[in-house]
Amino acid sequence: MVIILVYVDDLLITRNNINMITDLKGILNRNFKMKDLGELIYFLGIEVLRSQEGILLNQLKYAQELIQYAGLSETKVALTPLEQNQKLTTAEFDEVIQQHQEDTLIEDKTVYQRLIGRLIYLTHTRPDITFAVSHLTQFMQNPKQSHIEAAMKVVRYIKREPRLEIFLKAINKHQLVAYCDSDWASCPMSRRSVSGFYVQLRDSLISWKSKKQCTVSKSSAEVEYRSMTAVTSELVWVSGLFKELEISVTEPVRLFCDNKAALQIAANPVYHERTKHIEIDCHFVREKIQGLITTEYVSTIDQLADVMTKALGSQQHSHLISKLGLKKYCYTSNLRGSVERIIWG
Known part of the structure; x- marks a missing residue:
């Protein structure tokens, strides 16, 4: 398989077979005027550094x-x-x-x-x-x-710290982990809530989102459940993308939430008046719980998605950011810009 990422006149090419890239470059060069810049180092403002441990991304x-x-x-x-x-x-x-x-x-x-x-x-x-x-x-x-x-x-x-970096670790076992959270009625103007989530591939951060919800919710359990629905949709898309790339992902995906009421709604197949207004969300999440995801409780202190829903104190903010693996890594580099060894991180 060979994959091409195109942005205007810039191309990134990756593969699982080096001969396919050589053949593809030959085809492109015969049809377009192109320049081969070699291994990826800098692309659209993002610096890419490699090592045996993984890939570092920073801006x-x-x-x-x-x-x-x-x-x-x-x-x-x-x-x-x-x-x-x-x-x-x-x-x-x-x-x-x-x-x-x-x-x-x-x-x-x-x-x-x-x-x-x-x-x-x-x-x-x-x-x-x-x-x-x-x-x-x-x-x-x-x-x-x-x-x-x-x-x-x-x-x-x-x-x-302008050089905080995302570290994508080189791993053999592909296990997705997700965290979702919400801040109930946090907007003083509309009283809408904020949802946020993180998706990790083992210890590597690959997807995140923070967004104000489209409707006003009457309970914290409801907003947490809507947040759970949003991250479940993301997990469905990520899982489908990995299958298209022929990457085997271990299922079920662990989904962490710090609201016990939302977890009980996901586990309880009985509907009542308090949940019928979010019935579609309930059906969607419960359908995925049967195979794709498994829900687990996490304490608020260790809820990584908390930093996506509200402004935190400096101590808690630093604690959660370090848990996500977002930090300044120390390493030695060779003349080509590739990382020879990560010293810590």
């Missing part, structure tokens, strides 16, 4: 350019992306509740929009800022001074 150069673009090269660093318990609201909401503050609209909203756009791209290798960026995107239309200050704090947090 160090992009992060440094972002810090310089924001003009924060000489400022102090922040320990977390967002201030804990900070409630950001829109100007329209402030008028409705008649809250008069000195928090005025910024004159040029494109400054805020461009900064958030740059932060969005950085989330490709920085899941630790995903919730903060997702939260700040809802103020793109009419940003206030508090919003630009919060966005600048995200940049100051990046400045603390």
Whole structure:
């Protein structure tokens, strides 16, 4: 099998047979004017380093350019992306509740929009800022001074350690693990909840998401179950992708949730008035529990997806990020840019 990833005029080619790549390059060269850059080192702002232990992904150069673009090269660093318990609201909401503050609209909203756009791209290798960026995107239309200050704090947090990397370990046994969580009625304007999840291939982070739910839920169990439905959909897609790539994945997939009520709803086949409004979600999850997934309880302290649903204190934030394997790795490199040995991590 040979796989080609195409982005405009850039191509990545991988395979399980080196001869197929040689043949493919010959076919492409006969039909198009192309240049072979050799092994992948840098692609779309993402640096790729290899070793016998696995692959490292980072956006160090992009992060440094972002810090310089924001003009924060000489400022102090922040320990977390967002201030804990900070409630950001829109100007329209402030008028409705008649809250008069000195928090005025910024004159040029494109400054805020461009900064958030740059932060969005950085989330490709920085899941630790995903919730903060997702939260700040809802103020793109009419940003206030508090919003630009919060966005600048995200940049100051990046400045603390611009080279946080995702480590994809080289493994033989492919076992998927997922964590899902939610923050009930956290939006002060709409009282919608935030869902978040992580998907790992053994100890390697491969998928994550933070998003405000589309409907208002009347209980924390309901929002947790909707979050469980979202990660189950992702697991169905990831499992299908692996099968298409002829990669054997061990089933069932372990899905961790910290809400016992949601776990009981998933296990209990009896419907009642409290769950009939989420009946489709219940049927979907229970159908997958029969073969694809198995649900397990995890304590809130060790719930990795917690960092995707709310702003945490510096200690808990650092604890969860380290559990995800997102850290600065130390290694020695050869002249070609490949990693010879990972010293720790």
